[in-house]
Amino acid sequence: MLVVGCGHPDCGDDAAGLLVARRLKQLGVNAVETSGEATSLMACWEAAADVLVVDAMLSGARPGSIQLWDARQVPLMREALRCSTHGLGVAEAVELARALGRLPKRLRICGIEGRRFEPGAAPSPEVLEAVEKASRQIAEEVMCTNQGSSKTC
């Protein structure tokens, strides 16, 4: 499974995806960091069959709440993932790949609800807590997958 963390390191909770990728590396799990710009993200996952993208979101939910989407099944909430500074972000990458028939066989998006996105801001405590929780769950799933365990992770 390829884990991709997206975001901006200097814009508060926008760093959530990157922080998950960094925490996964500490836990011994490979993860890729990217800004979330659509074309770079598509290039990241082009050779992978099973992809989990982690990004900050702004949907109005409680800060620090975590949502998981099956991107192959459900059109993404483009507005919720529009907290990226780029014109083309994670949601556009998924929909563009869908239109071009270039979606990985399995693609899930993990969104961590953010509260503050200002340049120079530190990530909020709620998001830091969610980063730890999401990282541990993802690490456990990756390790189960790698061990070929049949148990549900």
Place this chain on the structure above:
Amino acid sequence: MDSQGSKTIRTVKVDYLARVEGEGALYVKLRGDRVEDVKLKIFEPPRMFEAFLRGRHFTEAPDITARICGICPIAYQMSAAHAVERALGARISPQVRLLRRLFYCGEWIESHALHVFLLHAPDFLGYEDAIQMARQHRDAVEQGLRLKKIGNHLVSVLGGREIHPISACVGGFYRVPGRAELSALTEDLKWALEASLSALRLASGFEYPDFEQDYEFVALRHPEEYPLNEGRLVSNRGLDIDASEFEDHIIEQHVKHSNALQAVLRKRGSYMVGPLARINLNFDRLPEVARQAAADCGFKVPCRNPFRSLQARVLELVFACHEALRIIAEYEPPAEPRVEVTPRASVGWAITEAPRGILYHRYELGEDGRIISARIVPPTSQNQRRVEDDLRALVPQLICLPPEQLSWRCEQAVRNYDPCISCATHFLRLHLERV
């Protein structure tokens, strides 16, 4: 979009203008058929990079300023490095100079490919966005994605990584690639050159609005080369200055409606920077392949139609691919990746050509090499007033259009400039008010 209309008041609002970098708003007020007010509002909070730089060591300037933008970090690194090197009297080797030029080609390829194929082409083909466009113009979108990937790869090879590359430094590079690393890029770049030529043919078939303005184009001009890192700052109205004279001729003004300062030419007003300005002022510096391709598709200079900036951008893709191939073919790694630079009390200036236009940096350094003051004028700040002037002239021609089409055409006109609002101070929202 909301719209309400009567004989006296009509308001059109678009709450999110997509396909631009960053957050801002556009406000157009009409009284009858007359445009009463146009404001390109940039409400992203000021980012204070000039203040962050104060007290930092000069060696940190390229890496700190690269964080201003995820799309054009190399432009920031290049302007910062050149300005500090000028302040400290450092002379880089000819091989490092060529590598920096190659580095910049990578950024032009990735930035121009993104804007041409995924952000601006949907306007000309009548699609809401690249996702809709991809369903019927799959080949064009795939071509754009591959071009951008090639640009990204070139940047990674030279800069260590795609986003916020880390290899460039004051005095040269921390690490330079071997010949084999660059030669491995040749086949992809040959494909990219052909793809750019094919994109130019595609773009020549687009319908361009019949709209021209009497622009003052401003760009670098080099005695021999199409400008990237060096040259005098020139215009079609007699401007011909060194980077050290920039602040004598170009002033930044604060306007209430924008958190980004607006740059204007002293006593003359707005001006245009970017691909269309560069092409108009440097057409004779383009390689033969690009000049011939321009002739074949009927693109001529002077070109004063801002919508044709898309063609100028594709011509620059042709140039950047051709130039990258030329540099790689001649490449000999430098004996030393960088020269030693010794601090002293000094001031240095540099202007380089970012994908969206000229990027000015000035640094005042103390004896210990700490930055006393810094000044950065990005291209979007310089085009901001010009975008407003374009809309002031364009909207009266579009008055008969239904609100949705009028708003869309305004958005297209803003995208002519490929604005990077993140750089200028991010969402662009359009408010069109008819009184």
